[in-house]
Amino acid sequence: MVELAVVAAMIAILAAMAIPVARYSLRRQKELELRHELRTMRDAIDAYKKLADSGMIPIKLGGEGYPPDLDTLVKGVDLVGRIDKKEKFLRRIPIDPMTGKTEWGLRSYQDEHDSFAWGGENVYDVYSLSEGRALDGSYYKDW
16 A cells, blocks of 8 residues: 555656646747747748849839738739739738737838837738747747
């Protein structure tokens, strides 16, 4: 009976040690997903800008050549000189792993680099709307 109680106590101690490690690795995985999703959207924005700068996408007069919103990257745009040819940059708007929603913070080219209010003119950058802190101590919204 005593041996059974000792073994049960040892298993409980090992389980108590494993729970924080599992939480840490789950959080680390979400952070990796967040970095990947941010990189994917930023690459799509850059691809849109590159085509706009090369004259393949018509831009409004006085526009900077960035997409007007994230939906434009998903729906696609008609390329100049090509009939029935749409260029799509994203298959879907990714889900923010920290908030679980497809809502992202946006910055336009005219906004300050650290602004958290979108000017609504174009999409120059994206960030997470999560108020949480990363494992390294930085805020997710600052990534």
